Structure formats: C-alpha cells, structure tokens
Amino acid sequence: xxxxxxxxxxxxxxxxxxxxxxxxxxxxxxxxxxxxxxxxxxxxxxxxxxxxxxxxxxxxxxxxxxxxxxxxxxxxxxxxxxxxxxxxxxxxxxxxxxxxxxxxxxxxxxxxxxxxxxxxxxxxxxxxxxxxxxxxxxxxxxxxxxxxxxxxxxxxxxxxxxxxxxxxxxxxxxxxxxxxxxxxxxxxxxxxxxxxxxxxxxxxxxxxxxxxxxxxxxxxxxxxxxxxxxxxxxxxxxxxxxxxxxxxxxxxxxxxxxxxxxxx
Amino acid sequence: xxxxxxxxxxxxxxxxxxxxxxxxxxxxxxxxxxxxxxxxxxxxxxxxxxxxxxxxxxxxxxxxxxxxxxxxxxxxxxxxxxxxxxxxxxxxxxxxxxxxxxxxxxxxxxxxxxxxxxxxxxxxxxxxxxxxxxxxxxxxxxxxxxxxxxxxxxxxxxxxxxxxxxxxxxxxxxxxxxxxxxxxxxxxxxxxxxxxxxxxxxxxxxxxxxxxxxxxxxxxxxxxxxxxxxxxxxxxxxxxxxxxxxxxxxxxxxxxxxxxxxxx
Numbered sequence: 001x002x003x004x005x006x007x008x009x010x011x012x013x014x015x016x017x018x019x020x021x022x023x024x025x026x027x028x029x030x031x032x033x034x035x036x037x038x039x040x041x042x043x044x045x046x047x048x049x050x051x052x053x054x055x056x057x058x059x060x061x062x063x064x065x066x067x068x069x070x071x072x073x074x075x076x077x078x079x080x081x082x083x084x085x086x087x088x089x090x091x092x093x094x095x096x097x098x099x100x101x102x103x104x105x106x107x108x109x110x111x112x113x114x115x116x117x118x119x120x121x122x123x124x125x126x127x128x129x130x131x132x133x134x135x136x137x138x139x140x141x142x143x144x145x146x147x148x149x150x151x152x153x154x155x156x157x158x159x160x161x162x163x164x165x166x167x168x169x170x171x172x173x174x175x176x177x178x179x180x181x182x183x184x185x186x187x188x189x190x191x192x193x194x195x196x197x198x199x200x201x202x203x204x205x206x207x208x209x210x211x212x213x214x215x216x217x218x219x220x221x222x223x224x225x226x227x228x229x230x231x232x233x234x235x236x237x238x239x240x241x242x243x244x245x246x247x248x249x250x251x252x253x254x255x256x257x258x259x260x261x262x263x264x
Numbered sequence: 265x266x267x268x269x270x271x272x273x274x275x276x277x278x279x280x281x282x283x284x285x286x287x288x289x290x291x292x293x294x295x296x297x298x299x300x301x302x303x304x305x306x307x308x309x310x311x312x313x314x315x316x317x318x319x320x321x322x323x324x325x326x327x328x329x330x331x332x333x334x335x336x337x338x339x340x341x342x343x344x345x346x347x348x349x350x351x352x353x354x355x356x357x358x359x360x361x362x363x364x365x366x367x368x369x370x371x372x373x374x375x376x377x378x379x380x381x382x383x384x385x386x387x388x389x390x391x392x393x394x395x396x397x398x399x400x401x402x403x404x405x406x407x408x409x410x411x412x413x414x415x416x417x418x419x420x421x422x423x424x425x426x427x428x429x430x431x432x433x434x435x436x437x438x439x440x441x442x443x444x445x446x447x448x449x450x451x452x453x454x455x456x457x458x459x460x461x462x463x464x465x466x467x468x469x470x471x472x473x474x475x476x477x478x479x480x481x482x483x484x485x486x487x488x489x490x491x492x493x494x495x496x497x498x499x500x501x502x503x504x505x506x507x508x509x510x511x512x513x514x515x516x517x518x519x520x521x522x523x524x525x526x527x528x
C-alpha cells in the first residue's frame with residue numbers, strides 16, 4: 001500500500017486524456033499533474049530541448065513526493081524517456097510501449113499506421129517498438145502537426161478539421177492498414193472524426209493502454225493506494241491557468257480543474 | 265553613423281517578415297536575429313510569461329551589442345513592450361504602433377478590422393492605439409489562433425487554410441471594414457489568400473510599416489550604417505536550427521539562413 005500521488009506530466013493539456021483513464025481504473029489514486037503550458041508544444045521541437053524540458057518536469061514532480069512518474073506525452077516519451085530514466089532512476093512510465101503493444105495485439109493483417117507529432121514520428125520509435133514485438137509487422141507513419149492546435153482550439157468536429165484529418169489519413173488507405181495508433185495524447189478527442197474517415201480500422205488510444213500499465217505496475221509493486229484514500233488531485237501549469245482550466249474540463253469530460261501556476 | 269547591428273527578436277519565424285522589409289529599405293544594416301523557437305508560440309500564452317521571455321530575449325540581444333531592438337512579434341509588442349522599455353531604457357521598437365498608424369491613414373470609412381493571436385487581440389492594444397490617433401474610428405477584432413501553425417506548416421494556399429481564413433474573416437464582412445490589419449508577423453505569408461477572400465480591403469502589414477519606423481529612427485538619431493558597410497547578419501534560435509533554416513528561407517524569399525542554437 002502506498003498513498004503517495006502518481007505524478008503525470010505533459011507539454012500541456014493532452015496528458016489529461018491519460019489522467020482521465022487513470023482516474024477511471026484507479027479511483028483511489030491521487031494525481032499530481034504538471035502541464036508545461038509556457039513552453040508547449042513539444043512536438044515541433046528537437047531532442048535536446050525535449051530532454052531538458054522533460055528532466056525539469058520530472059524533477060518538479062519528484063519534489064512533490066510522487067511514487068511514480070507517467071510521461072503522458074508521446075513526444076517526451078519518444079525522445080526523452082531513456083534519458084530521464086537514467087537520470088532519475090525511479091519508476092517512470094511512458095506512453096509509447098503500451099500503445100505499441102496494444103497495436104500488435106489488435107492487428108490481424110500485420111499492417112499498422114501511426115500518426116503523431118513531427119518529433120515523435122521523426123524519432124521512428126513506434127516502428128522500432130512494434131517491430132521489437134513482432135518483426136513481421138509493417139508500420140506506416142505520418143506526422144500530423146496541425147492536429148494539436150486544432151484540438152487545443154476545440155475544433156473537434158468542424159469541416160476544416162475533417163479536411164485536414166483526411167489529408168493526414170488518406171495515405172494509409174492505400175497501405176491497407178487495419179490498425180491505427182493515435183500517437184499523441186491530444187488525438188483521442190478526434191476519435192469520432194477519425195472513425196468516420198476510417199470506419200473499419202482498430203483505433204489505439206495510447207492513454208487508455210498506459211493507464212492499464214500504471215495499474216499493473218502499482219499492483220505488482222504493492223503500491224496501490226488504500227481504498228477510500230482521501231485524495232485531492234493537484235494540477236500545476238507553467239503559464240497562467242485560465243485556458244488550461246477551461247479546455248481541460250473538455251479533456252476530463254466536465255471535471256473541474258483549478259490549476260496553480262509555477263515557474264520551473 | 266553607427267555600424268552596430270539592429271537587434272530583432274520574435275517567438276520564432278514570423279519576425280523574419282520584418283527582417284525582410286528592413287533588409288529591403290536598409291541594405292547596409294547588419295541584423296542580429298533571435299527566434300525563441302524552444303518556447304514558441306507566444307500568442308497562446310499570458311502576460312507574465314510573455315514579459316519574462318521578452319526580457320530574456322532583449323537581454324541576449326543587448327549582449328550582442330546592438331544599437332536598437334525591434335520586437336518583431338505582435339504578441340510581445342502588445343504585452344511586454346512597455347515593461348522592457350522601462351527595464352532596459354534603450355531604443356526599443358514594437359510592431360503595433362506602426363501598423364495602427366498605417367491603418368488609420370488607410371481607412372476612408374473609419375472601420376478597421378484586426379486579426380492577431382489570442383494574446384494580442386485579448387490585450388485590446390490595436391483598438392486602444394488606433395483610437396488614440398482617431399477616436400472616431402470603429403475597430404473590430406478577431407483572434408485567429410490557427411493561422412500561425414498553418415503558416416509554420418507552409419500550408420499557404422491549401423483549401424483547408426482558405427476555409428479557416430474564411431471562418432476568421434467572414435465576421436468582418438458584415439462590419440463593412442475597408443482596412444484589415446495583419447496583427448501578427450506570420451500573416452503576411454497568407455496575403456494572397458486574404459486578398460482573394462477580401463479583395464476590396466486595404467491590407468496592412470505591420471512588418472512593412474515597422475521597417476519604415478526603424479529607418480526613420482536611425483536617420484533621426486544619425487545611427488545609419490555606413491554605405492557598403494561590411495555586414496554579415498547573424499541568426500540565433502533556442503531550439504535546433506534545421507527547421508528554422510528551411511522554413512525561414514520561405515519567409516526571406518530564398519535567402520540562405522544558417523542559425524546558431526543558444527540557451528537563454
């Protein structure tokens with residue numbers, strides 16, 4: 001038993017889709033969330049910068065005395081996970097591995113598509129991880145850089161969003177994929193549109209899969225919080241919280257957020 | 265005469281549209297440019313954060329021994345210009361005033377529209393500045409947050425961009441504006457599309473106007489560089505330069521850029 005909080009960080013809002021899934025399957029856990037909204041987005045930036053930001057975020061969460069850190073950002077998981085694991089030597093969980101494994105389990109024709117930020121796709125990590133589990137699988141990747149700003153704007157079902165999504169997804173049709181990995185924690189909010197464009201494809205939401213990994217790890221290490229643990233989750237951001245609080249409610253499907261501003 | 269460089273900073277690439285105009289009318293001047301690409305964009309962030317970033321950028325340029333600093337970013341000009349002027353007490357030129365004055369000069373029916381980032385529009389600065397010059401003018405403002413990512417992606421004439429622009433510009437048609445201020449240094453790259461949507465409107469590019477202000481100031485203070493001044497402009501960025509160099513060439517219409525990475 002361990003009533004300490006689970007630390008979660010993201011470049012901004014996207015990681016809240018992971019928090020939502022963790023809260024669903026681990027209702028007694030307290031969350032300490034950090035959204036690096038002053039420096040968001042990470043997906044257009046490069047490795048050295050992403051490692052520096054991720055290390056600062058992890059450091060902040062460790063000072064809040066968390067029992068584990070979830071990197072709820074595909075870009076940071078893709079480019080900085082190994083480095084921060086090495087640096088901090090504690091339980092750190094990324095979102096890539098869980099999503100990749102779920103995709104391997106889901107595909108029948110061994111053809112998987114992945115969309116993500118430029119940094120995530122450029123790192124080649126999904127292809128590498130998926131093929132580690134099954135080298136016979138063909139992986140097709142496409143960066144989708146405009147989706148994060150569209151989600152941040154709440155343009156979840158506009159015609160222009162559908163047009164941009166089609167542009168990013170169309171190339172997968174010719175590749176005959178049967179499984180699509182949403183390789184960015186913002187994208188689950190676009191699931192209804194994605195399903196409309198690719199109705200016959202398994203859609204893998206790495207946030208959901210990661211929550212299951214967190215749960216398994218806590219059970220395995222006997223670190224689950226006590227049932228009925230009195231908990232108040234805490235949210236921190238590096239820019240003024242007003243927009244985070246407002247749009248964050250959309251990510252958490254209506255739960256109230258009252259984030260505090262901090263400087264890293 | 266003064267052969268020191270002109271310092272220019274922006275949150276990223278947009279300020280290069282201002283640099284292009286300065287180079288055009290002041291061909292003997294050397295430029296030291298700083299693009300804060302690790303923390304871009306600024307337009308979705310808030311005042312305290314934008315002031316902190318702008319002060320750090322100004323400080324960097326002053327260490328490079330520049331004779332003046334141009335804040336080539338509407339968001340930083342809107343929210344941080346007064347603060348950094350106070351803090352550093354040197355010649356600092358923003359982009360708002362020049363654009364506002366040009367719009368006042370251009371309008372005939374005294375109805376002006378402004379598009380910009382959320383932070384710029386939220387500050388109300390264009391309305392305030394325009395009405396300082398002529399309180400009879402009606403100003404209509406609309407934030408256009410998706411335009412920066414579209415420009416950064418080079419989606420300058422795609423159908424989706426036209427659709428999104430129409431969404432932002434449509435409200436101005438009912439207001440019968442005759443002049444539109446492009447209140448963000450990224451937007452001049454969208455001028456062809458904007459003219460197609462609003463063919464009968466004066467389009468004010470604050471970068472162009474700001475270059476004229478810089479020129480006037482240097483002449484007035486007798487700080488123009490010597491004719492034939494041997495000059496090599498320098499570009500600095502806070503993230504890895506590769507994308508900046510590539511997309512920057514589009515902003516500067518083909519000039520080569522070789523930026524150096526620095527940490528602030």
